[in-house]
Amino acid sequence: MRKYLTIFLLLLATVVVGGAELLAHFRRSDGETPNVVLISIDTCRADRLSCYGYHRETTPNIDALAGEGVLFANVISPVANTLPAHCSMLTGTNPPYHGVHDNNNYRLPDSNVTLAEALRERGYVTGAFVSAFVLDSQFGLDQGFDTYNDDTEAGFRAAPVFNERSAEAVNRAASGWLEEHAADRFFLFLHYYDPHAPYEPPQPFASTFSNEPYSGEIAYVDHHIGQVVDKLKSMDLYDSTLIIITADHGEGLGDHSEDSHGFFIYHSTTKVPLIVKAPGRRKASTIDAPVALIDIVPTVLGHLGIPVSPGVHGEDLSPYLVGKTPPVKERHIYSESLVPTKYGCSPLFGLETAGQKYIESLRPELYDLISDPGETVNIVKEDPQRASVLRQRLRDLIVEQLRTQQGEAALALDNESIQQLESLGYVGGPVKETFQFETGNEDPKDFVQIFEKLMVVAGYFYSGEYDRVRRLCNEILAIRPDISTAHLYLGKVTPADRPREKAHHYSEALRLDPRLAEAHFALGNLRARQSRFDEAAWHFREAARLAAHLDEEDQNLRRALARIGKVDPMLFNAHFHLADTLKVQQKVDEAIAAYREALRLEPLSMAPEELGNIKAIGHFRLGDLLYMKGSYDEAIQSYQTGLRLRPDSVPARRALQRTQAAYAKETPP
Numbered sequence: 001m002r003k004y005l006t007i008f009l010l011l012l013a014t015v016v017v018g019g020a021e022l023l024a025h026f027r028r029s030d031g032e033t034p035n036v037v038l039i040s041i042d043t044c045r046a047d048r049l050s051c052y053g054y055h056r057e058t059t060p061n062i063d064a065l066a067g068e069g070v071l072f073a074n075v076i077s078p079v080a081n082t083l084p085a086h087c088s089m090l091t092g093t094n095p096p097y098h099g100v101h102d103n104n105n106y107r108l109p110d111s112n113v114t115l116a117e118a119l120r121e122r123g124y125v126t127g128a129f130v131s132a133f134v135l136d137s138q139f140g141l142d143q144g145f146d147t148y149n150d151d152t153e154a155g156f157r158a159a160p161v162f163n164e165r166s167a168e169a170v171n172r173a174a175s176g177w178l179e180e181h182a183a184d185r186f187f188l189f190l191h192y193y194d195p196h197a198p199y200e201p202p203q204p205f206a207s208t209f210s211n212e213p214y215s216g217e218i219a220y221v222d223h224h225i226g227q228v229v230d231k232l233k234s235m236d237l238y239d240s241t242l243i244i245i246t247a248d249h250g251e252g253l254g255d256h257s258e259d260s261h262g263f264f265i266y267h268s269t270t271k272v273p274l275i276v277k278a279p280g281r282r283k284a285s286t287i288d289a290p291v292a293l294i295d296i297v298p299t300v301l302g303h304l305g306i307p308v309s310p311g312v313h314g315e316d317l318s319p320y321l322v323g324k325t326p327p328v329k330e331r332h333i334y335s336e337s338l339v340p341t342k343y344g345c346s347p348l349f350g351l352e353t354a355g356q357k358y359i360e361s362l363r364p365e366l367y368d369l370i371s372d373p374g375e376t377v378n379i380v381k382e383d384p385q386r387a388s389v390l391r392q393r394l395r396d397l398i399v400e401q402l403r404t405q406q407g408e409a410a411l412a413l414d415n416e417s418i419q420q421l422e423s424l425g426y427v428g429g430p431v432k433e434t435f436q437f438e439t440g441n442e443d444p445k446d447f448v449q450i451f452e453k454l455m456v457v458a459g460y461f462y463s464g465e466y467d468r469v470r471r472l473c474n475e476i477l478a479i480r481p482d483i484s485t486a487h488l489y490l491g492k493v494t495p496a497d498r499p500r501e502k503a504h505h506y507s508e509a510l511r512l513d514p515r516l517a518e519a520h521f522a523l524g525n526l527r528a529r530q531s532r533f534d535e536a537a538w539h540f541r542e543a544a545r546l547a548a549h550l551d552e553e554d555q556n557l558r559r560a561l562a563r564i565g566k567v568d569p570m571l572f573n574a575h576f577h578l579a580d581t582l583k584v585q586q587k588v589d590e591a592i593a594a595y596r597e598a599l600r601l602e603p604l605s606m607a608p609e610e611l612g613n614i615k616a617i618g619h620f621r622l623g624d625l626l627y628m629k630g631s632y633d634e635a636i637q638s639y640q641t642g643l644r645l646r647p648d649s650v651p652a653r654r655a656l657q658r659t660q661a662a663y664a665k666e667t668p669p
């Protein structure tokens, strides 16, 4: 978390550029410059809110806010994954423009302008309180925030890789910030993660919604949104604050065979709530016209009278907030999912317009959203002409918004390299960044069942439920024997005392997908334990080679990592284990080179203390090898470097003394 420097100056004094003139420009006619509170409820399907017609009262507090604001009934998120959707929410642009298409493997490029940046430039104090690791500041969403509180370990309840904190913890953190900035003009971004799986609402919501815990999580978040509203009221800020409630994406809940989100682009996962309560407003209204998540940025800026930057794709809906209707425009609302490309399937691209939705894939889909809001009857064969028109519009929209194809040819390459430099890969398979139609070996619709099982496998694996992992992987392989990931997980969960079975699964995984660095690494360790050192060394070399991303596509990832001076942790580990293997084999020179290579590397996402320990051991072992070679002066340096990291190591101190003595003997004064 960044330390925030408190500014006690009046807003007028903080607006340095243009001073009072500028302030007058964006001050509304009623003389108030509102605060802005944007609340994002992760994984919140619009139709589960009672104000969106759900049959149970899930959201009394949001309903009350909607009772004094504008409820947009049809709001589409361009992508059903947390990081890219939030990038769209906060930049007002679609993924082909902002460049983020998936979680974790991406970082929002600095060339994007976020709402926080636009508001900070106008003198707003900006603060964000996010509740899941996927929005950690390293992924770039912190741009423009004076305070970006991503302290998700403070209240995490799931496995460490899925760090998150509860709405209660978010409110606790944000409450102090609000009090600190009560006198400032502020933009507060709150992100609640609770409705995301696992669905485990605390009491009393667990009991009230015992048969539908997902709704219970939404009710739990609603309760805490009520607390935020109460807080604003108690601080006398409610009537001077623009409040926006929305979500990054929905949740499949079994619709279209999708339980969670991120794979398909149907409304179950792309339709989100959007409720906007303007300052001083007391009247409810509902807007049925289709709008988009990317409209939030231009709407907030429009309401504040701040010019919207030309790159923004969203529409300014702010006239609705003051009881007016903006000029009617035919909307073409974009959506995408590149996630299926991870499994060799074709990507999905959607275009929604005039009550119809077209989805591009190997088997294209067309839906009449008026008669078939559930998108269950594909009418592409009944209306091929309409499908073809929408397909062409979709293609045009992608070409227009894809930044790598914009501008002059000379700039195109530059833009492309910038975008790819910024995409930061560090775990798992990245999506294939393709915007070509008719690519991939399989239609995602034929793969969804396997995808769902794989998602569950990952969940069980991280919570240590290995029997369930085994059962599911065998189920997957019974249907699809070609799924390398199933073998990879089977390898991971097979106990160490069954090395042959373990090795079999890793080898099978590699046969199906020779790029699995992780399988090479695991096989290397197995072989080393069996004293088959030549094989072990070969596997570690392969793991290192693959982790170094030698193919053209991943060169860019390596450059992105190089920009921040880090490498894939697999690269570090593979070099380190290779060095250990070579040391055991007494291949002194090769081992020295491998340790030097490993120690040069700074792996991403490894705790500094843990890394320090490992590196110290590396320096000690390198010292031993150099001592064996008689390179005493270099050995002394290695021991000393290691001892700076781990001063308490007695054997290393002894080795250093021994080497210093040998050195002194060799070079008499």
Ligand SMILES: [Zn+2]
Residues within 6 Å of the ligand: 042, 043, 081, 082, 083, 248, 249
């Ligand atoms: Zn999400």
